[in-house]
Amino acid sequence: PAALRHGRWEAFVARPSLLRLLDLWELAADPAERAALMPHAAAYLQDYGTQPPAGLVGTLGIGDGLEQPAWIGPAVLAHAYLLAGDWAAAQRLVARGQVLGWSSTENAQGLVVAASLVLLSGQSLGALPANLAQVWQWGLQYSVVVWGEDKTGVIQRLERAYAEQFPLVRLSAEQQARLLAWCLDVAQQRANAIVGNQHRRSYGQAAVLIVAGAEVLRRRGDPTAAEALVSAVRQRFPRHRAFQAEMDTALRRRSPGG
Secondary structure, three states: OHHHHHHHHHHHHHOOOHHHHHHHHHHOOOHHHHHHHHHHHHHHHHHHOOOOOOOOOOOOOOOOOOOOOOOOOHHHHHHHHHHOOOHHHHHHHHOOOOOOOOOOOOOOHHHHHHHHHHHHHOOOHHHOOHHHHHHHHHHHHHHOOOOOOOHHHHHHHHHHHHHHHHHHOOOOHHHHHHHHHHHHHHHHHHHHHHHHOOOHHHHHHHHHHHHHHHHHHHHOOOHHHHHHHHHHHHHHOOOOHHHHHHHHHHHHHOOOOO
16 A cells, blocks of 8 residues: 555654665565665665764664664665665675674675675575575674564565565676676685684684585586685695685585585
């Protein structure tokens, strides 16, 4: 109903959040309506800003009173861009982000890399190879910060939204090539930062991300590039036995042909 749609939009404008962005997505009647609505939501969030007001840090998300100033984290804007089909804007948002600290609410780079790799794999969310599926889950989990809500439920809502959105995204061959090159470059930078600085507890994450990149290359019909990616990273750290062991584990996790 038009009145309900108007009410949801007004609620989103009053206090923009991931939950209210999903409310807009779920209320839209069809893909055409979503294609018109999501860019408006992304533009509003972009203008709204992603930095918490001064003095609010430390009390974020407590309560939902209208007297409290609202703010959005970068991940909310990233989700808006992705659900609007604007992959270029999402990439620009995180391009200068840190390759470490992906679990932080202030870093949406992991979400955009994960979503991009899923998109480029050409696989449905239910058919992702094992390491890519893990990277995707991490991207979603790190991007969701809610208080008084079931985080699992929010992630499930996001998965339903992306299951509908991914098949509708159309990127040219050149756009895909550029996006894939960026993802793989970020993955290698992240592995270099983690292993080079001996962040041992994150070795597994670095290995899974690299092998996920190889899985995407294989799904795109380039097994030679997949092997070259894995080999290059392994040769960079020949004496880091703990990391090599994590790479072995990630490689064993691959499904046949992955």
